[in-house]
Amino acid sequence: MTVMLATLALASCSNEKGLYPQENKFLPVVLEGSNKWSIINVNTGELIVKDAFVNSPSPVVDDMFWVYNDKNRIDIYNIADCKKPVNKEAYGSATCFGNGHAIVSKPGEPLQVIDKECNTVAKLSPSYLSATMFNNGRALIHTDLERYGFIDVKGDTVIKPKLTWANGFIEDNVALVSFSEVNDSSRVITIIDKNGKKLFDLDTEKYQPLISNYKMGVLPVVNKKDSMVFLDRNGKETTNPLEAPKKVKDANYRDIRTVGEGRFIAIKGDRMGLVDKDNKVLIPFNYQMMLNLSPTRFIAGKDSVLTLIDEKGKQVGKHKFTNVQAFSPESQAVRGYINMELTAATLLSFIEDDMAAGAKTGATLMDLNQLVGVNPEQYIGLTQITRPLPPLFCNYVFDSEIASPGGIAAKPDSLAAPSLTAPNFNATPGDSTAMSMASTASSAHFNYSAKLNQVQFNFAVIECAPGTEERLCELMSRAMGGKGFKLNPDGTFVSDAGTGIAMGYEEGVLKLYYYFDASQMKPLPRQSRSN
Numbered sequence: 001m002t003v004m005l006a007t008l009a010l011a012s013c014s015n016e017k018g019l020y021p022q023e024n025k026f027l028p029v030v031l032e033g034s035n036k037w038s039i040i041n042v043n044t045g046e047l048i049v050k051d052a053f054v055n056s057p058s059p060v061v062d063d064m065f066w067v068y069n070d071k072n073r074i075d076i077y078n079i080a081d082c083k084k085p086v087n088k089e090a091y092g093s094a095t096c097f098g099n100g101h102a103i104v105s106k107p108g109e110p111l112q113v114i115d116k117e118c119n120t121v122a123k124l125s126p127s128y129l130s131a132t133m134f135n136n137g138r139a140l141i142h143t144d145l146e147r148y149g150f151i152d153v154k155g156d157t158v159i160k161p162k163l164t165w166a167n168g169f170i171e172d173n174v175a176l177v178s179f180s181e182v183n184d185s186s187r188v189i190t191i192i193d194k195n196g197k198k199l200f201d202l203d204t205e206k207y208q209p210l211i212s213n214y215k216m217g218v219l220p221v222v223n224k225k226d227s228m229v230f231l232d233r234n235g236k237e238t239t240n241p242l243e244a245p246k247k248v249k250d251a252n253y254r255d256i257r258t259v260g261e262g263r264f265i266a267i268k269g270d271r272m273g274l275v276d277k278d279n280k281v282l283i284p285f286n287y288q289m290m291l292n293l294s295p296t297r298f299i300a301g302k303d304s305v306l307t308l309i310d311e312k313g314k315q316v317g318k319h320k321f322t323n324v325q326a327f328s329p330e331s332q333a334v335r336g337y338i339n340m341e342l343t344a345a346t347l348l349s350f351i352e353d354d355m356a357a358g359a360k361t362g363a364t365l366m367d368l369n370q371l372v373g374v375n376p377e378q379y380i381g382l383t384q385i386t387r388p389l390p391p392l393f394c395n396y397v398f399d400s401e402i403a404s405p406g407g408i409a410a411k412p413d414s415l416a417a418p419s420l421t422a423p424n425f426n427a428t429p430g431d432s433t434a435m436s437m438a439s440t441a442s443s444a445h446f447n448y449s450a451k452l453n454q455v456q457f458n459f460a461v462i463e464c465a466p467g468t469e470e471r472l473c474e475l476m477s478r479a480m481g482g483k484g485f486k487l488n489p490d491g492t493f494v495s496d497a498g499t500g501i502a503m504g505y506e507e508g509v510l511k512l513y514y515y516f517d518a519s520q521m522k523p524l525p526r527q528s529r530s531n
Contacts (some may be wrong), residue, residue, distance in 0.1 A: 002489075019216055019242075019260050020294060021135065021170055022098075026060040026079055027293070027327035032305060037325075039082065041067075042297050045308050045317015049275045061133075064097040064116055072462055072508070074104070076118055092463025093334045098134035101153045103333040108465040111141075111335050113155045122155025125160050136169040138194055144339050148177070150196075159196040169194055170213040174233055176202075191219075191233070200235040207231065216241045247279040260295035263311060274298070274311065279284040283313035291326060294489035301323055311403040334391075336463045344475035346391065347459060347512065353484035353495035356455035357394050357513040361499065363516075371396060376403035376444040385457075395456035405444050455514045462508025466529045469505035473526070476503065476512070491526075494518045 026048060029037050030037060036051040039060065055068040063079045064086075073090035091104040101121065105111055111128050113121040124131070124141070131151075132140045140151045141161060149161030150169075165178040173194050189202040189209065202209070207221035210228065218230040232238040242258045249256070253266040262277040266285075273285035283290075289301040296311045306324060308316040354361050371385045379385075379402040383396045432445060461468040477487070485493035485501055493501040500515040504524025515521040 006220075019258075022059075022061060024060055024293070024326075025063075026065075027299075027308075028057040028065070029306075029319070029321040030323040031365050032320040032322055037067075038321075039079070040308065040317065042293055042308070043316075045315070045319065047319065048079060054083055057324060057330060058094075058096055062097040062100055062116065064102070066091075066094050066096075066102075076104075078101075078116065086116070092336055093332065095131065095133035095139070095331050095333050098139075099137050099153050103131040103133070103139060105333050105336045105463050106401065107336045107463055111333050113153065121153070124151065124155055125157075126335075127527075128161075128335060129338075130334045132168050132332055134326045135171045135195065138169045138175075140166055140168045143359075144342060150194075158194070159192070167212040171215060171217070172211055174214045175213075176209065176212055176219075182311065191235070193392075199233060202231075202235065207210060215420035245277045248275060248277065251275075251279050257292075259292040259298075263295055265290050265292060270315075272300075274313070281449075282311055283309070284448055291324075293326070299326075334463060336465075338461070338464060338468065340468075340471055340475060341393075344472055344479065347457065347472070347510075348476055348479055348483060350389065350392070350394075350457065351483060351501070351514055353497045353499055356516075357389060357396075357398065357457075359455060361497065361516045363452040364448060365398060365402060365446060365450040365452075368396060368452065369448065372402065372446065376446045377405075379406055379446070380444055383450075389457075391459060393458045393460075395454075395458070396452060397454040397456060398450040400450045400454050401447060402450055403444050403446050453516060453520065457512040457514070459510040459512075460508060461510055462529075469508070469510045470526075470528060472510055473503050473505060491522045492523055494521075 002263045025042055026039050027042050028037050030036070031038050031051070034051050037053040037056055038049040038050045038054070039057065040046065041048055049072060053067050054070070057065045057067045059065065060079055064076065065079070066074045066076045069075050069090060071090070073092065074094050075085035075090055076087045089106065092107055094104040095102050095210070097116065100116055101113055102124070102176070103111055103113055109123070109125040110126045111131055113124065115121055127143045127145070128141045130142045131146045134153055137152055138158060140400055141149050141151055143161045144166070147161040148163040148166035149157060150159040153156050163177045167176050169175045175192055177190055177192055178188060179190060179235050184382070189204060191199045191202060193199060207223055210220040210222060214233070218232060218241060220228055220230055223229050229237050230240050240389065244256045244258065244264055248264055248266070251266070251429070253268055255267045257265045259265055263282065264275050265272055266275050271285040272287045272290040273281060274283035275281055283298070287300040287302050291299040293299065297316065298309050299306055300309050304322065306321050308319070310316055350357050371387060372379060383400065384397040385402065386393060386395050388394070461472070480487065480493050480501070484495045486495070487493055491503070498518055500518030500521035502513045502515070502521055502524045504511050504526045506525050506527035508529055511524050513524060
């Protein structure tokens with residue numbers, strides 16, 4: 001059971017501002033027995049459209065969503081008509097909508113802001129490499145000089161791109177940014193308002209942020225005593241607005257998370273349920289997974305089946321499903337062309353003659369165990385792990401299966417049991433906020449001795465003009481000598497350390513496969529989109 005979700009921003013009708021920054025009234029799901037995507041109404045459980053999409057729709061925000069079509073391009077839809085795209089010309093990439101606008105890319109063009117009718121509101125600076133969705137009227141932009149800034153829905157620059165790091169205005173009128181780096185391991189973190197005015201500098205010698213944005217008016221940090229405390233918007237220590245009341249804490253649950261309106265998802269043993277502030281059980285502890293969409297709507301799962309339920313545990317609607325697409329603020333629009341030399345150098349920065357993406361020759365799953373989750377069951381039968389490694393997607397390929405069935409069932413207090421982490425705070429600046437609570441007790445085990453054979457890098461350039469992948473491949477081939485690799489007659493590369501690299505491209509994806517044993521290497525096809 002694969003469940004796509006995020007902990008920082010989910011649908012809501014709650015009055016507790018900041019707990020659910022985005023209101024999602026609709027939820028993309030895969031119905032039980034189907035392999036296509038449908039969309040349901042979160043309030044009623046009714047189907048808006050059934051088995052309409054082969055590819056996963058984006059989260060529905062502002063009644064708008066997008067889907068990759070059969071040509072691997074993006075079409076945009078309004079929930080009022082899920083059969084006909086709003087756009088006349090397909091896009092290469094897109095953010096979710098926010099504040100009635102989105103940012104999209106077209107092949108060979110700068111990023112542009114569009115409205116809900118897909119009219120172009122503004123074309124952005126050619127130097128803007130990528131952009132995030134609009135939150136509270138601001139979108140975070142990233143330049144090809146590795147600087148960050150903010151624009152408004154008109155496309156006007158509100159905060160100039162001079163920041164070395166920044167996070168969006170997830171919570172109204174406050175964001176964490178960095179104007180300069182002290183060294184490779186620390187930043188001077190500044191909290192600013194929507195117009196770029198500094199509210200205060202965070203003393204990182206005294207406090208280390210646990211997440212990259214404010215939530216319900218506070219920022220969780222770790223102090224010098226390794227205790228979690230909370231800072232208000234003036235940088236002063238304050239109370240935790242998400243703290244569970246004494247009756248709930250004294251119940252000794254394995255973990256607790258507030259969902260608003262005096263309700264808390266809790267874990268007892270290896271099952272999840274819902275309790276109120278007096279520790280009265282509202283939803284029995286029957287579920288392997290619970291995801292709060294609002295204080296009154298939950299996705300609950302057991303035995304690989306998910307249902308939509310209310311705060312009393314009653315099923316909302318009649319449908320069961322196996323996958324959902326909950327809200328995540330991470331989708332980005334990427335410029336329709338790239339700086340060739342800078343991109344080639346960036347891609348090559350992930351490899352050396354004895355190492356790729358941080359993994360050295362001879363590495364095993366034990367050495368790379370941070371790549372896997374806590375539930376081995378979801379890796380049974382798999383020999384590779386896929387992880388985003390911006391601007392790439394990276395596959396770590398092992399010589400045997402990552403996990404096997406038939407392990408000893410996990411005890412309730414083991415890592416295979418569900419976890420809510422600290423109350424709704426589980427990310428650090430720059431980290432992904434995606435997490436999975438799809439399963440709990442495990443009857444499988446990891447094969448930690450599995451040896452790493454390959455690291456496969458994939459870089460999509462389909463939003464760029466035809467010929468981009470050819471040019472990148474040529475530039476990287478010229479630079480391989482500086483990385484300790486020599487060209488073979490078949491177009492592959494080998495090093496004195498015995499490692500090898502094969503490069504190729506097809507369907508708008510540049511591929512670089514790194515082999516820790518060059519004798520296993522095979523050439524990759526080089527198929528131009530122009531042919």
